[in-house]
Amino acid sequence: MMPDDPAxxxxxxxxxxxxxxxxxxxxxxxxSAAAAGYALARPTIRILARFAPSNGLYFFSVTEAFMxxxxxxxxxxGIAVLPLVLYQLGAFxxxxxxRRERRFIVPALASSLLLFCGGCLxxxxxxxxxxxxxxx
Numbered sequence: 001m002m003p004d005d006p007a008x009x010x011x012x013x014x015x016x017x018x019x020x021x022x023x024x025x026x027x028x029x030x031x032s033a034a035a036a037g038y039a040l041a042r043p044t045i046r047i048l049a050r051f052a053p054s055n056g057l058y059f060f061s062v063t064e065a066f067m068x069x070x071x072x073x074x075x076x077x078g079i080a081v082l083p084l085v086l087y088q089l090g091a092f093x094x095x096x097x098x099r100r101e102r103r104f105i106v107p108a109l110a111s112s113l114l115l116f117c118g119g120c121l122x123x124x125x126x127x128x129x130x131x132x133x134x135x136x
Contacts, residue, residue: 022088029084034077041072048072051132079120083113 010018045068049057059065086109097105 019092022092026081026085026088029081030077032077033080034074037076037080038069038073040076041069044072044076045069048128048132051129052136053133054136082116086113 045057059068090105090109094102094105
């Protein structure tokens with residue numbers, strides 16, 4: 001790092017304020033994406049229910065169907081905002097990294113995003129069918 005780097009001159013409370021701002025942005029993004037994901041929760045549940053060996057899903061309490069929809073919406077929101085969360089975290093850490101460290105971050109972030117997408121596909125096609133069958 002350069003000795004005149006502004007990140008080094010920032011006091012601790014300014015760093016904490018920056019972290020607080022970024023965490024609030026992440027939470028706001030996730031909540032808004034989860035709210036939008038609520039509209040897609042029912043079709044997503046129908047897609048996942050295809051793995052169920054029975055003729056449909058059954059709920060055994062009054063609030064269970066609503067809670068499942070909220071959980072699916074929260075998961076959809078989390079998946080949708082993952083790239084933005086990684087950006088916010090990277091933007092917070094980026095000024096503190098040296099030039100050598102910055103060279104490794106970009107490929108690591110790109111590969112982590114590709115691996116995440118590959119893991120989602122792996123789970124959907126290979127893990128979900130037997131897992132849902134076993135759990136039901």
